[in-house]
Amino acid sequence: MSGADVQTIADWDIAALRRTVADLDDATDGLPGWHRLLNDASHVLSAGHIWSGPAALSAAGALTELSSMAAVVTTRLAASLWDLQRLVVEAAAAQEAAEEAMALAAVTGNGPYSVVLSHPQVDLTGGQQEAAAARFEALSEIARQRAAQAALAAAEATEDVGEPGHVAPLAPGGGYGGIPGSSGRPIVVPDVPTGVAPEAAAAWWARLSAMEQLVVVARAPQALGALAGVPARVRDQANRTVLARALTGCSGTARETAAAVAAQVAELEKGGQQAQVLELGLDEGLAAVSIGDVDTADAVGVFVPGTGNTVADDLDDLIDDAAAVGEAAEAAAPGLAVATVAWMSYRTPPRLRDAAFSDRAHVGGRALDATLDGLAAARVASCAPPARVVTYGHSYGAVVIDEAVDAPGDLASDAIVVAADPGMDGPASDLEVDEVYRARAPLDPIRLVPDDVHGWYGDDDLGFTELPTDWGMGHSDYYGRDHPTVTAFGEVLAGTFPAE
Structure with missing residues (x-):
């Protein structure tokens, strides 16, 4: 020198x-x-x-x-x-x-x-x-x-x-004061991975520094909100940003979907409940909204709707169904932390005649499988204990669950509950979970569906645990708070339902 x-x-x-x-x-x-x-x-x-x-x-x-x-x-x-x-x-x-x-x-x-x-x-x-x-x-x-x-x-x-x-x-x-070696190095916004398994996405997120995570949330909310495997609280924050932008910058289906999701989130929070926007597919009219914190809940219920349901018209009803089961679970196990997810991340068949085909269920099953894998992967990556996960399918939603079972890998669910289903592709032993429950009211017209439309169902003992129903229940009454079925649904979620 x-x-x-x-x-x-x-x-x-x-x-x-x-x-x-x-x-x-x-x-x-x-x-x-x-x-x-x-x-x-x-x-x-x-x-x-x-x-x-x-x-x-x-x-x-x-x-x-x-x-x-x-x-x-x-x-x-x-x-x-x-x-x-x-x-x-x-x-x-x-x-x-x-x-x-x-x-x-x-x-x-x-x-x-x-x-x-x-x-x-x-x-x-x-x-x-x-x-x-x-x-x-x-x-x-x-x-x-x-x-x-x-x-x-x-x-x-x-x-x-x-x-x-x-x-x-x-x-x-x-330089600083004429001293060499002081030039800055770049900070690059990390690229959000696409087309990767939820486990890989969870590992990617866990590797980011706190600053990098904050930058990605602020700079790439749409890509991050769509990434299964990222913690629910992070996806919620990112998706709310997307939602807010859509309310002022979109039209048509995207605008209607955003308005419906925003209204339900506001309604839940107005009532003192925590809401998380887990998934958004605004252009396709898709969304998944939780009641409760999916990242920390002891028990998580995921609810898959059937034919003729859209976010714009029916998200409120599915959220109410999910809330009813969540309340029943909390009553069955006081002190249990419960989260329920109104999952409308697939395009349901618009009409009954469309429900005779499994093409929409196939696409929805892959999406549902990714959602469940993502919930599990986020827990593993954050070293959080696993939740008890129960997947509920009503009517055609049961077919979606059946297709999710057929996706590569095991279904990341502890139990399956099907209600008013038109048929399954095999016995309970083929469904990759230890517990399979069904509810089918005696006068539900779904019983008139031929057994060969979606696999078989019939009266044979396929290993399903039967849940109680009322004689007067119709096809859309299974989540009604005045029927015994919703109580049983809650007990299944809580893990307290009596063994048959």
Whole structure:
């Protein structure tokens, strides 16, 4: 290092640097409060306590996005602050060594140093001059090394707050105080994987740093919200952003679907219940909404509807059915944490004659299988204990479950419950779960469906555990709170249903 470099380091204004870092520390301390305020305001608007309707939901979505960005900024500044504090320590040490080297040069007054010297105060012998020169070089090397560490800390602090995907240089020319090695490195928004198994998606998410996770939520909400294997709370946050944008920027089926989902979420939260938007397929009119926290629940019920159901017209009814079973499960096992999912992530047959074919069930079965795999994978990746998962299929929804069983791998469900089903493809022993239950009311017209339409059912003992029904129950009455069947459904979810 030249004497001029030593002089530059000795002249650094460390006091000003300390003041700047302290100011940043104070500012960072206040950011979590702003994040909480934005988040609380978003929840208040979403709940509809003081304002309701599409405009309120759009405003809530905007606040959610601002809250997400506030969290990103907070995380980035916290990381940057740590690096800047390290910068202060390293810069102070570099300056101390540089000042000592300059003082030595000023005292000796001669030697091969390109520094601006004050008047020499002592005359040195040849041996002393060599020793002084060696000491100067040693101090200069210490100053150089500590300055390089300071430059690295400054570069990392700049990287922490830099625009993702861009190099954020420390200063023009890539240096700090003339010291090389301080150019920033890029922060790149991680690519959201597509076409991967839920287990791979869960592993990808778990590998991301907290900052990377926040950035992906803010920058790629649609792709992230659609990724099975990511925790439900994350998909919910991402999908709410998509939902808010759709309410103001979409039309037709997408707009109708978004409005229906937003209305149901607002209704649930207005009633004090937690809602999660797990899946959205707005252009196709698809969605899955949970009551309760799917990530932490002890028991999770997934409800698959049958023919003629759409999100725009029937999501409210399916949510009410899921809520009825959830309430019954909580009554059967007080203290049990329960979440139920109104799963409308497949296009149901629009008419009864369309239900004679399994093509929609085949597509829906693959989607259902991915959903169940995703719930399980997210738990494994976060080291959370597994939930008891029960999959319910009403009418054609039972055929969808049958197709999910046929998908590669085992069905990620502990039990299957079919109600008013038109037929299954085989006995209970073929359905990949330990528990299979059925409910079929005596006067339900579904009994008139020929056995060969969807496999067989008939009166043979296929290993299904029968659930109680009323004689007067119709095809759509199985989730009615005034019938014994919904109580049994809840007991199955809670794991308390008596063994036959």
